[in-house]
Amino acid sequence: MLTVIPYSLPLLRPWTTARGVLHTRQGWLVRVGDAWGDCAPMVEAGTESHAQAWAALTSWDGGTTEELPAAARCAIESVRLPHRFGGAGTVRVNAALGAIDDALAASIADAADAGFQIVKLKLGVRPWAEELTALEALSLPEGMSLRLDVNEAWTMAQASDAVQRLRPLAIDCIEDPLTDPSCDALAALQAQTSIPLAADACLSRLGVDALIAAKAVRRLILKPMVQGGPDRCVAIAARAKAEGIACIVTTVVESACGVWLAARTAAEIDPSAEQTHGLDTSRWLCEDTGQPPPIVRGRIALGGGFVPFDEFLQSPAIRLAKPI
Structure with a gap:
């Protein structure tokens, strides 16, 4: 029932x-x-x-x-x-800091102190030039890199300029850079930079198989809530891995239950913990449906079996x- x-x-x-x-x-x-x-x-x-x-x-x-x-x-x-997916494992996690604000440098320092090695920022909220200037002014802690989620806010000209201006910074990847993405446009932008590009919102529009076949990006962002379940994410990841494309599991600010399930999906897709996944959204909630997976020094440790949800x-x- x-x-x-x-x-x-x-x-x-x-x-x-x-x-x-x-x-x-x-x-x-x-x-x-x-x-x-x-x-x-x-x-x-x-x-x-x-x-x-x-x-x-x-x-x-x-x-x-x-x-x-x-x-x-x-x-x-x-x-x-x-x-x-009930086995033990470790999942590396990025810190989810949200949009650029006046406290950005302090937030990055706090994330480094907490053991995170990658922080994720939401771009496309402020004017393009203002955000790029704020990023260029950053001095990142040693060992820290940025994951930039553009949410399809840049034109091709802006994206081309951005990947050149951001070269001095440690950039882990840039997600959904283009306002009007296509496999050809993403591939052309990827050819301009060593920074890995990642596809998220455009997966359904362009088609997972088309993106993989074109090798238009180096990473796919897989959200169980968007793909229709953990089983579909695992299947996509297997196809992508065969073509040398990495997959990152992320959440959509769901409840603790959803984050536990996403963490299990990440561990199944990435058993060697080679990638860093986007599972740090519980920090944004005033209340939750239960205790989310504890993140310690930028990692989630999953024990054998499955978390009890009675709480x-x-x-x-x-x-x-x-x-x-």
């Missing part, structure tokens, strides 16, 4: 990207027996709407999930995850939530 439990999670501060501002995260925990999943739609990230997800969850008859929209399918498929039923975020 499928149980659907709504939650509403206020953020500590607005989650600001080139696509908009988020103040509260809403979704549903999905339970089948003792197994849990998280359905946290975010249209801006590429999922269905909340209304579409609710309709899918409440009408699912227990059969195939292949035709379900992404976030709803992710929730239902995730309840099967404990039976697949989720005691969360104020669940008790106070109203159906969407």
